[in-house]
Amino acid sequence: MENVIEIRNVTIDYKLKRYDIRAITDVSLDIKRGKITALVGESGSGKTTLSSAILQCISTPGEVTAGSIKFFGKDGSETDVCACNNHQINKFRWEKVSMVFQAAQSALNPVMTVFEQFEETVREHRMGWDKKRIEERTKEVLEDVKLDADRVMKAYPHELSGGMKQRVMIAFALIFEPELIILDEPTTALDVITQDYIFKILQRINREKGISMLLMTHDIGVVAKFADYVGVMYAGRLMEYGDIRTVFKQRRHPYTAGLIGSTPSLIGSLDDMKPIEGNPPDLRDLPKGCVFSPRCPYRTDKCTEKEPEDYIKDGCLLKCTRYGE
């Protein structure tokens, strides 16, 4: 299958005054065209840093210190994101890859109506469009996310509910029909009913328009329900990556197994649920060998000696010594 994004051996460092923090260590990942790929991980695992690297908008002082990120367009074009200059990256952002940010509440400008904000964005990218054309397009995308376009266009952000604001953000991301949308925790702070509704909209957009999606979340349930592929991140490393069924059913990596096994669900038995022991590591003071080893129930001497490589088993990536042979 064709990939939209190929991430190869990417390392991202935050260079601080007293020390450096390695937020992402040697991550390689393919994002498949037309599919929904999810990245799960706890806070601090590097999901947001990795996704902002795709748009080259890592917050300072972070930078990609090794590896490459390549984008492949539908038209056969190839873009090396890390090598783009400012002008090129501005064309690339939003037209090829757009992003829906976590806090919709603060992502919209409170003193402009929704339409004015669409107009501002469009004028930045499409000089030739007149007001009527912008209006038509705005209406189209707002209807795509099941909003009452006429009312919402004239509204200020405070007149909309949290779920509506998040849908406006998704409409924003759709405006130039990008090939990939990055969704960073799109439904945190929203309740389950709105969450379900928003994901159904996203799923429909994905199926009907063939737009690929990269979803960052810590909610295992959401991933199981809506994603096609899943990557599990821990302390800046990709621990496991593969199609959703193999990863969730086989639970091969001890961290994945621990995460799924410690997520309460509405069905099934509650008695075999087990928490993961210990605490997430401090990125300044990582354990020797495998980063998950202090919390791993299958730890051997081998694990604490050397960090495991990326092993490929039935098309899935596994970073664990147990799958070395």
Place this chain on the structure above:
Amino acid sequence: MDELMTLKGIGMTFKKSGGFLGKERRIEVLKDIDLTINRGEIIAVVGESGCGKTTLGKIITGLYRPTSGEVFFEGNQVSGLFSKKINSYNSVQFVQQDSYAALNPVRTIYQSLYAPIKARNKKWTRSKIDERIDELMTLIGLQPASQFLTKYPHQLSGGQRQRILMARAVSLDPKLIVADEPVSMIDVSLRLSLLNLMSELNEKLNVSFVYITHDLSTARYIARNGKMCVMYLGEIVEFGKVDEILKTPKHPYTQALIQAVPIPDPDYDTGKELPLKSMELASLENRGEGCPFEARCLYATERCREKVDYVEVNGVKVKCCNLKKEEDEKID
């Protein structure tokens, strides 16, 4: 089981000024809440944001005085207590969502734990309080205690801070703890152990818990032998045993809520649309007498605009006119 706390006909209305010359607006956040909490029981209160679950928690802990209705604690009325008496009312404790904001950042953990114990037991000596703190640290599983007590809140992880809050709540020997979304801000891998700690405290100390959340899965986990209270727009729409509600939800809102919860199993996708007419919550202002869910309910009829009463089905109290109708027809 004996009753620990009883809420009778609780209502809470917030007044909002309408600005210069504007009309004052009244927002009815809670309406006619009746709830009984038994000794040693865990009750999960679930609902969407804005349904009034936190306000209810604050009324139970005595932080808000309800605008109507009465609160009884062990048979005594407590909702009308004035400042002096309310200070001695510490049989009910509150655990907040944001553990970072709930602890004083310039005090060590030891100081944060010491202060409430000293305030309650003025005659206790320092060594006696130290002993008590040690005991608490063992109870919440932060060992060795000395390693944590000298630290400041920012030096601990979210899960550890939340445990400290639990210790502080337990330190005054409460009979009831209200926990408002205690796990929503901590890492997924640490949530389960905190929920286990709460169950442990419930068993060991026989403390009742009111667990406020919007996450039905964790509610099911913690209250597996307890009860669940589903709230919608300031009213309790369904109340009863957790198993019974999750297996056969009776209220149309509960049905939609349960269907919306994602199951961590990729083969489980039902793909069905939620049984709801609209996605938007109705406004809390100017609400009528009728069912709060009417505007979004697929089964709504004319009848729903009138006042609704509770019906009891299999031990679960439900506020829904259609069920009420069925019940009436049966009797006829």
